[in-house]
Amino acid sequence: MRPAEVLACHDCDLLQLGPAVSPGSTLRCRRCHAELRRGRSNGPEYALAFTLAAVVLLIISNVSPIVGLSVNGHVVRTTLAGSVRVLYIDGMWPLALLVGITTIVMPALQTLSMCWLLVPLRFGRVPAYAVEAFRLFRLARPWGMTEVLILGLLVALVKLAHIAKVVPETALWSFVVLMLLLAAASASFDPHELWARIARARHAERPLKLRPSTPGSATLTAAGCGLVLCHECGLLVPARHEKGHVRDCPRCGSPLHSRKPLSLSRTWAYLLAATVLYVPANVLPVMDTSSLFGAQKDTIMSGVVYLWISGSWPLAALVFIASIVVPMLKIIGLGYLTISTQLGSRWLPEQRTRIYRVVELVGRWSMLDIYVITMLVALVQFQALATIKAGPAAIAFGAVVVLTLFAALSFDPRLMWDAAETDHVRARRS
Ligand SMILES: [Zn+2]
Ligand SMILES: [Zn+2]
Structure with a gap:
């Protein structure tokens, strides 16, 4: 022991x-x-097994089509990379970049860096370039969003089923398995245990x-x-x-800070930018549909209303929570934490730390609507019948999600406890 x-x-x-x-x-x-x-018993061993399986599934998921849409015998199929390409061709390169990074690049970097670290360790050797590989893993971990993508695919399928016949393809199923494998791999992967093993191997x-x-x-x-x-x-x-x-x-080469540098000013900067962009994200059209029956522009809210009217009310509630409630609560929640910390509040630091954890946990789910739009834009490309293009609000909305994620990453919860601490010291000195 x-x-x-x-x-x-x-x-x-x-x-x-x-x-x-x-x-x-x-x-x-x-x-x-x-x-x-x-x-965790045998954590690194389990993590390695799940990660190796995830690499295989990652390849299958990225080369095979996700879903097909059939209208009058004409079938449109798309892969994930294919849908990113359609966004890029439509001039929506910031959105294409965001989707490509969060669903293809980051999950790949995460699994490959984990393999790089875990395989040599399995044979009792210290991995070469462990610091660099771990830095890559750390960078990729918060930005890989496979689980949100799956939910986005599900919502997109329900929307598409109203337009045409939907044919689920291989990658849809392999993405579901990949999501489970990635979750299992990160549940059994403990960076502390990894570095403790590396340190034991180095006796240092x-x-x-x-x-x-x-x-x-x-x-x-x-x-x-x-x-x-x-x-x-x-x-x-x-x-x-x-x-x-x-x-x-x-030991691991990560930058060390007693407290995150300029934590409060950075959080403010990201929050203010997100608040400004939250307005166009909700007011401007997020999707332009042109069909035989004319053109239609949808905002995020009208998309929710459409889902509600067409009877898919659980999905309407899901999109409403992920796209409207979560970003707003994140901005308000982080704003409250930053103001109270700046004012040196000693009020309920435990509860405020809990608020911070919730904000950090739910933030990524706001990407849901971005993935729904990506799939709709990629699949509804029937030149004569109907086409869907992403609207300007999609870029503003993507920016809101990214900015609030950066805001949560910049905030240092230890500052809330420092205020209570300083007060205690002052009381004892006087
Ligand atoms: Zn370290
Ligand atoms: Zn603590």
Whole structure:
């Protein structure tokens, strides 16, 4: 059995002694209840098996057609790359770029970097360029959105079924399996365990000595002890500054920050830009349909109304929540967290940390409508009968989703706990 180790919480920075976790159990922070460690038996081995299977499915999903649409014996089929190409040809290159990156490039980078790290480790060797591969994995992880794509495909199929006969093809099923494999792989892949194994292979870890450096501090935080937590591999490192910046993590190479730099100003910048673009995203047409019966321009809301009227009310509710409610709640929620942190509020930091976690978790689902539009644009290309093109609001909406994701990534929840902490120190000094 492994001895207890000193852990710092990634959400509130509290230092605590963590006992070794048994498989299936979870160790949570005793102040903010964030998950610190989860016991996984044979985690890296399972992760490798799921990832290798995901690579195969990724290839099948990208080379075979997803769905076919048949009108009067004329069938239009599309692959994922094909639908990205149609967007590009229609002049919607920012949208094509966004869809291509989130559904093709990032899932591929994520699985390949995981393979690169896990295969050598399986044979007891330290992977070459582990730092670079891990950096790639870290970059790709929040931006691969296969599960949102599946939901988008489902909504698109229901919409298309009203127009013509829909023929599900190979990639539709392989994408569903791929989604499950990616979820299983990331559930069993624990970066902390990965780096602990690499470190064991290198025999390179020294125990930490704790010396509180903030006088009068009531609770022991990593920053208070002159330590920095690496968010990626969980290593606690003494904060040594080089030219005003804390150096990179010596174990995994990720940039180290005691607190994310310029966290609040960056969050504000992204939030304000997202708020401005939220207006055209909802007012301008998101889709232009031209058919024998004339031209029609749809906004996000009129798309929801159409689904509701045609009887698909669960999907109407889904699109309404993902496209209208989630972005709005994200902007309001993050705005509230940023203002309260800036004002040094000590009010319910635990609940505010929980709000942050929810915002971070649900943000990606707003991409749903972008994927629905992509599929409709790619498939409804019957020159004489009907064509669908993406409208300007689609680009504004894509930008809102990306900006709110960046805003959530820039916000540092530990700042909320710092306010409570500083107040406590002040009270004790006076
Ligand atoms: Zn915590
Ligand atoms: Zn690290």
